Amino acid sequence: MKNNINIAKKCKYQKHSFHIVRPSPWPFLTAVSLFNLAVYLVLIFHDFKTSTMYLLISLGYFFYIIGMWFRDVIIESHQGMHTLKVQRNFRYGFVVFLVSEAMFFFGFFWCYFYMSLSPSIWIGCVWPPLGIVPINPSHLPLFNTILLISSGVNAVFCHKCIMNRNGRQDVTYGLIYTICLGIAFTACQVYEYSVAEFSINDGIFGSIFYVSTGFHGLHVNYRYRCFNCLFNTSFTISFFSWSSYRFRTNILILTFCWYYIWILLYACMYIGSWPFGYSSN
Numbered sequence: 503m504k505n506n507i508n509i510a511k512k513c514k515y516q517k518h519s520f521h522i523v524r525p526s527p528w529p530f531l532t533a534v535s536l537f538n539l540a541v542y543l544v545l546i547f548h549d550f551k552t553s554t555m556y557l558l559i560s561l562g563y564f565f566y567i568i569g570m571w572f573r574d575v576i577i578e579s580h581q582g583m584h585t586l587k588v589q590r591n592f593r594y595g596f597v598v599f600l601v602s603e604a605m606f607f608f609g610f611f612w613c614y615f616y617m618s619l620s621p622s623i624w625i626g627c628v629w630p631p632l633g634i635v636p637i638n639p640s641h642l643p644l645f646n647t648i649l650l651i652s653s654g655v656n657a658v659f660c661h662k663c664i665m666n667r668n669g670r671q672d673v674t675y676g677l678i679y680t681i682c683l684g685i686a687f688t689a690c691q692v693y694e695y696s697v698a699e700f701s702i703n704d705g706i707f708g709s710i711f712y713v714s715t716g717f718h719g720l721h722v723n724y725r726y727r728c729f730n731c732l733f734n735t736s737f738t739i740s741f742f743s744w745s746s747y748r749f750r751t752n753i754l755i756l757t758f759c760w761y762y763i764w765i766l767l768y769a770c771m772y773i774g775s776w777p778f779g780y781s782s783n
Contacts, residue, residue, distance in 0.1 A: 639772035653683035684726035
């Protein structure tokens with residue numbers, strides 16, 4: 503009701519139903535943080551000292567900026583700035599973003615199938631290439647898959663609670679479990695990289711594996727940053743109001759799509775690359 507009043511007052515001063523965003527520093531700071539991430543990532547590839555520490559600092563800075571940007575968007579939603587046209591454009595924009603990310607990972611899968619189905623003589627005409635010891639899919643990768651699916655179950659539980667207007671406590675606990683499982687998934691992924699017997703420099707297999715799973719890990723961290731924003735706003739009074747209802751349910755539904763990317767990665771990069779009959783500790 504309050505948001506409808508704000509929209510009615512706003513319509514007295516402008517003749518369109520769009521939201522004119524105020525000047526914000528977050529787009530520029532996001533560009534700067536992404537540039538820093540790219541620079542420190544290149545320095546890591548060239549074995550520069552302390553570059554890993556600066557990369558982690560830049561990554562934390564990036565997630566902080568994204569969180570503040572989301573905070574401003576949520577505040578604008580509570581102030582009644584998001585009219586029906588604005589909400590519709592939000593959904594269209596997020597759908598386009600998902601399609602672009604799907605095409606982004608499609609390139610990795612295309613490269614994987616191109617090299618694995620018809621290996622060249624330069625890699626021994628076999629897949630995985632000669633000298634590469636792949637990661638056993640029944641060990642840590644399977645545990646990681648269980649973690650990610652479990653966090654998806656918690657996300658669906660939170661979505662159902664918001665849909666049914668259940669207690670705030672159930673939603674809060676569900677978000678806490680989802681965030682904790684996401685952190686555990688990231689920690690296991692980092693540990694897997696540290697114990698793997700091949701690196702990103704080991705030819706086409708190492709490049710495809712680390713780039714595809716690494717970018718997926720970045721997307722998972724970004725998605726759990728979204729859940730962190732939801733957790734912070736779950737303590738507000740208007741968490742179950744109609745104005746923020748669509749915004750939160752749309753995020754919970756759309757971010758759930760990243761689980762399908764990991765299922766494909768697990769089936770291709772781990773199971774598809776594992777030579778069955780090979781014994782490994």
